[in-house]
Amino acid sequence: MSLNRVNASDIVKKQFQYKLKAYVGVFTSLVVVQIIALIFSYGGTGGGFSSSNGIDVRYQTYTVDNVIVLTSLWALIHAIILTTKKDWQHAFPFVGNSWTNNLSNILLLLFASIIAAVLTVLSAFAIRVIIFHFVNEDLFRSYTFFLTAENILSGWYVLTFHFFFICAIGYFLGTVSRIHPMLPILVPVIMIGLLIVFEQIHQGFMIEIATFYYEETNPALFFVKMVTTSTILFAVSVFISNRTEVRT
């Protein structure tokens, strides 16, 4: 028996450092997903056609939406994967308990969200450069092409909390699925079913939820909404995890 007293923060720190090395696949897949999203963005995400006497104009609209959507999917999947039994057992080379393991996982997800947000914002410039130099189209609006420092900061801030929020949802769903062997199949079905039922009972329910989080124009309130919801989801996940913890 060791007489060394180790405090929780040291354990969390060590586990976090260990996981940064062990879960390098999280970042590898992030790069792959973003490259794919950039390729898809090359074709544009929308467009239209306008015709007037003597002139026809076909226009293509380019956005960073593909990168955001696919990176969100990446965040959801990796948060779920972190809660699987196989990955859960990776966390025990160090002295620790379920609490420290969960906390180091949450730190890893937060760190991954920050990196993903930085890369997503930078990818907005990559798309602009690629389209400007390699697509044979004249760009007719400079206003939406150039991003100000405020835009960049806003983008990074919003995306960090957005990806972290998605991670919280994934972590919650993954943890709930561990309660019973049937739940990995049932949880998605129940979730989708509930969303449909709520939508039928109260039309516009999903839009209202999206509006509540993503139409917030006050940065502080946006932070409060995102962090509070993420904290609740992680807290419930930790609670469930502690109750279901059986290590064989």
Place this chain on the structure above:
Amino acid sequence: MSVIPIFIILIVIIGGFLFFQNRWNLGRKFGYFLLGGYTLFLVITFVVYLFIPVDAFLDEDFPEDGETKDMFHSVVYNGVPIKEFAEFEKASWDFNVAEGESIWLTTEYYDFPVIIERVDDQEELKVTLYEMLPDVEPVELFGDQGEDGVVLQSNNLTIYSREPYYYELGQFEKEFPFTRFTAERAEIYMHALDILNFEKLYYIHLPEHVELLYSPDMYVEWLRN
């Protein structure tokens, strides 16, 4: 593009990547090398982006409101002589018309504004085409695009117009998450015609002794002297 092919390609690329990663036993160093390389690529594109000149965009050439040339409006409502727009003259056609004749004006394919000015010191009927094209080059299309022309036959003065010019333009949308906390919002509607500043009109110098008839549907304005 449909969502399904996107996911199929996504699965193929990720599956292929994982397959080769396991087969060649690509480890942790490779993962961080990939992340570093990608970040470097993005940083380089950011630096390249900083050198993109603002004047490379079409809207930068577009004059401020109220400064547009707007030939039709200037000539018809502001009394600006058409000579002021001589630089936009593309073609003209002259026709000898006998005294007292009635001419029926029609258009083929496309309608454009027609301005008519009575002239008393001229025997010929003169039609002039004015065309103000944007600075950007239109896309060259295959096949015969026709050409502008005016024909007088059996007292019918017919204006033929070529196929419309075709442009392919691109624009970026600056929306979520970049404008989340600012008053600015992405303007994703086009304004392409404003930016392109396109205008095409026919100007007819009509001798005093000729009567010109046309359908009320036509966009015709007479200059009042």
